[in-house]
Amino acid sequence: MPDVTTAAPAANPHLPHYQARGLKGRILSGVQPTGNLHLGNYLGAIRNFARLQHDYECLYCVVDMHAITVWQDPAALSGQTREIASAFLAAGVDGHKHIIFNQSMVPEHAQLAWIFNCVARLGWMNRMTQFKEKAGKDRENVSLGLYAYPALMAADILIYKATHVPVGEDQKQHLELTRDIAIKFNNDFKAPDFFPVTEPLIFGAATRVMSLRDGTKKMSKSDPSDFSRINLTDDADAIAQKIRRAKTDPFPMPDSAADAEKRPDADNLLGIYAALADMEKDAVILEYAGRQFSDFKAALTELAVTKLGPVGAEMQRLMKDPGHVDRILHEGAERARAIAAPILAETYKIVGFLQP
Numbered sequence: 001m002p003d004v005t006t007a008a009p010a011a012n013p014h015l016p017h018y019q020a021r022g023l024k025g026r027i028l029s030g031v032q033p034t035g036n037l038h039l040g041n042y043l044g045a046i047r048n049f050a051r052l053q054h055d056y057e058c059l060y061c062v063v064d065m066h067a068i069t070v071w072q073d074p075a076a077l078s079g080q081t082r083e084i085a086s087a088f089l090a091a092g093v094d095g096h097k098h099i100i101f102n103q104s105m106v107p108e109h110a111q112l113a114w115i116f117n118c119v120a121r122l123g124w125m126n127r128m129t130q131f132k133e134k135a136g137k138d139r140e141n142v143s144l145g146l147y148a149y150p151a152l153m154a155a156d157i158l159i160y161k162a163t164h165v166p167v168g169e170d171q172k173q174h175l176e177l178t179r180d181i182a183i184k185f186n187n188d189f190k191a192p193d194f195f196p197v198t199e200p201l202i203f204g205a206a207t208r209v210m211s212l213r214d215g216t217k218k219m220s221k222s223d224p225s226d227f228s229r230i231n232l233t234d235d236a237d238a239i240a241q242k243i244r245r246a247k248t249d250p251f252p253m254p255d256s257a258a259d260a261e262k263r264p265d266a267d268n269l270l271g272i273y274a275a276l277a278d279m280e281k282d283a284v285i286l287e288y289a290g291r292q293f294s295d296f297k298a299a300l301t302e303l304a305v306t307k308l309g310p311v312g313a314e315m316q317r318l319m320k321d322p323g324h325v326d327r328i329l330h331e332g333a334e335r336a337r338a339i340a341a342p343i344l345a346e347t348y349k350i351v352g353f354l355q356p
């Protein structure tokens with residue numbers, strides 16, 4: 001699979017440790033248990049988690065502490081956490097070979113996040129577009145946690161000294177902040193290369209899946225319209241209905257990449273098709289150039305049902321066995337702590353904290 005990493009991994013002193021074991025590095029990535037897991041989360045992140053597990057040592061985290069930066073119903077949160085863990089497993093991640101856990105079970109994330117709150121600068125945080133979008137006009141009334149979110153995300157990654165993070169386009173800015181925090185920590189505390197400068201891994205034709213109702217807006221869990229997204233747990237009928245009602249324009253299918261680029265709704269559907277079929281978007285454009293949207297939508301529905309149906313069914317099966325999912329999360333958390341605890345201890349020493 002092509003690997004569209006934004007920058008070449010310049011002589012990273014953390015890599016030889018993995019290369020000696022035939023691996024490319026260590027991955028950490030997370031998904032929030034905020035309900036309505038959708039096609040964008042799958043194509044932008046979760047599907048890649050499974051594809052990367054052969055080349056990297058992987059930690060995949062259900063980031064429940066990030067989720068509560070906006071209100072979550074406590075009665076629903078544990079079920080939503082199991083749903084995300086089930087999605088990781090259903091997508092094919094090996095929960096025994098790799099580590100699947102939920103963030104709040106590993107307190108070292110929060111402990112390192114406090115140090116990073118003291119390293120990150122207000123000016124850096126003020127530039128974060130996700131905060132601006134999520135806070136909107138209600139800025140005075142959102143949680144302090146929503147503002148500090150990117151420092152916790154940096155801690156999620158660096159508490160394992162992860163070398164790579166697979167994410168969708170929308171998380172690129174937060175990854176850049178993580179890199180800035182690592183560099184500033186290493187400089188301020190005269191600890192050269194202590195934290196790695198983590199590389200983003202951004203893959204494929206659907207790094208930013210857009211809403212089915214508005215091709216200029218990201219597909220998102222919090223969109224009030226369920227018709228804006230395909231949920232991973234949608235059945236074949238729901239998928240068909242959502243694709244049929246997906247917004248298009250009155251013209252035939254685009255006949256070139258330049259034409260598609262000017263038509264965001266069509267471009268989005270083409271990108272989704274390409275990603276699901278593991279094809280280049282240009283090849284899909286060529287195949288459907290000038291045809292009716294109804295033909296294309298029928299083909300897209302069939303493809304989406306074929307590819308997503310088994311994942312959704314396996315998720316449903318796993319969610320009926322919460323004991324199994326909980327065991328994977330507990331074991332994962334223990335293994336994660338075995339990596340995180342010594343890194344935190346070393347960090348505390350570097351910072352000058354007296355320890356027992």
Ligand code: AQP
Nearest residue numbers: 031032040041044045167168207208209219220221222
């Ligand atoms: N539309 C998307 N296209 C491609 N990738 C996406 N991701 C999210 N939306 C898209 C990627 O999914 C991973 C997990 O995301 P998250 O749940 O932790 O956070 P998010 O980005 O806030 O997800 P949503 O769906 O957009 O939720 P709300 O509506 O709450 O804001 C990340 O790797 C992300 O890049």
